[in-house]
Amino acid sequence: MGGDPSLLRKINQAAVLRALRAAGRGCSLTDLAATTGLSRPTVEGVLEGLARTGLVAEAEGAAAEGARRGRPARRYRFRAEAGRLLGVEVGSRRVTAVLADLAGRRQGEATRAVETEAPAAERLERLAHTARTLLGDLGVTVSALRAVGVGTPGIIGQDGSVALCAALPGWTGLPLGERLRELFRVPVLVENDANAAVLGERWVGAAAGADDVVMVLAGLSPGAGSLIGGRLHRGHGGAAGEIGALHLLGRQATPERLLSTAGTPVDPLDERAVTRVLAAARAGDPRAEDAVARFVERLTHDVAALVLALDPELVVVGGWAAGLERVVEPLHRELERYCLRAPRVVASALGGGAVATGAVRLALDHLEAELFTVTETG
């Protein structure tokens, strides 16, 4: 690396940016030189370059407490407002977009309904419209975006295309990452929805601080996202956690039937229908109580399979079942009975926002890798 001045510049830039981000409120030249181990002239040169890109500015209220005499020392800060990150969930019944600044701080959110049977083009158009409306409402132009994270059902290939998805029409084979790159003109990171959700819960939700986590997204076809040693476990072909098919083997009832109260199937993704059943169960309707009990039993079986296979420290229950007040406690009790080592069980802290929040985290991870890490090949 001795012979490559541009690599050296990148390394210095990354060091200064990291120090500014860690400091939060602003750093003097002296602080930055001390933290990074670089000379003051080098730090000054790096700051000038970063100021030109817009990523660094002088901190306001620059009268630093440390400067006791003469002119107060200039202080610098990371400009989290220099760009934006978009986190997107493309689901069966709705699309959601969350806008955040370059520090990952949430600035706004929009959700629109979409028909379960909507073809892929219509679903993508709904997403584009939702994102554009959100940006417009917040006075942000598309050119401000630095990265887009996406969570969607199915098995996602390494190139961001949907390798397989039974839930959304026309989704299998769709080059989703490519389409969204054409739309937003920035890097797009696509991930399975349950995988995105567990990243979101670990970032700012119920799995903060946990390294071995299984998150179950209860729904029409339950899926799970797993962290092993703090890292997403995608599996050999990206299909890890796709436990929706498990009940087919046991010839058990489908969730529609599990939730039905009078022979009429209830779509577990239809929140109003599910809410009706839950309300009836709470009111003491014995058929609704039975339906909820059957659903919990099925969910317990799916979660137990994951827990026995992976042995996590924590299970997070998400999707609409997170709102099922009676699911966490019985689930834990059942796992205690059947698992050799039962993990903690908690409800999602992010609820319906877990997938989109995880999608923001994907975009932020990409940005941080780009800004704060330098490799020999970078």
Next chain:
Amino acid sequence: MGGDPSLLRKINQAAVLRALRAAGRGCSLTDLAATTGLSRPTVEGVLEGLARTGLVAEAEGAAAEGARRGRPARRYRFRAEAGRLLGVEVGSRRVTAVLADLAGRRQGEATRAVETEAPAAERLERLAHTARTLLGDLGVTVSALRAVGVGTPGIIGQDGSVALCAALPGWTGLPLGERLRELFRVPVLVENDANAAVLGERWVGAAAGADDVVMVLAGLSPGAGSLIGGRLHRGHGGAAGEIGALHLLGRQATPERLLSTAGTPVDPLDERAVTRVLAAARAGDPRAEDAVARFVERLTHDVAALVLALDPELVVVGGWAAGLERVVEPLHRELERYCLRAPRVVASALGGGAVATGAVRLALDHLEAELFTVTETG
């Protein structure tokens, strides 16, 4: 590290040993200096030290092809016979010991039956006797042992004690590693039996070259060992793959009942009883055929749970079910139907020897870490 001559010596030793092991048949001083980048006097000093420990000797048939004139160059080799490794399986119905040299080459094996209900002390005594007999028959003293690997059912703690084991009486809470260290006076590595088995299959069996593997040990309570990215996945508390409890949740029949042909339960660990049922099924006895079909269905469900959770590239079926000629093909067919991405399914190549072979691999891994790697703290 500049100031620690003993660390430098270890690094040089490790480099020379690694080069000798890789070369296999013998290396000249010139070869070793070239491979390791060390000076000839340094290599000579290291070789003298290693010869004193017995780990290196002059290769026989020292007339090297490379030496065209004068006295042939001396050649050196790693002395795999300088010590022994022991791999042990302590199971429900038998104990097995395998002896290997320091290159992991198998030199002999002994197996003894033990009662399923035998208390822990009797099981340990049977193991000690089996190992001593094997060593005696091969003319090897206990002092030649360098490490012992052990595979046994249950959840194994990091200190080599049995945290939980439902299958063997008195096994839960047993400080198994400590007991065997007292017996053999060398490092003892204890691992769950299915975990040991998947290491064995990857080393010299059906999983060679595969990095994402699930190995199922079919038996009274099926267990699984998993490799993720080539490394054992033990889980947060060492309980990963303990899927034996899964069927309890689905209220399915126990394996004894699954295999019964006339209302009499058949113990799946009783090889003779199982063999009778399999033979009857092959002969066309419809009740036996039904029993085998029920067992395969149950096994499919357990394996599917693991496959859906982990998404491996390969499933290895071991335990006695590996001999079940009709298990691999239907299992793969069922997985194709229900899993989004079905892995390859193969029968164990090591059969009943998988666990003990994996235990040898554990001992070899320990030896190699000791001999061939040097860390700053080492």
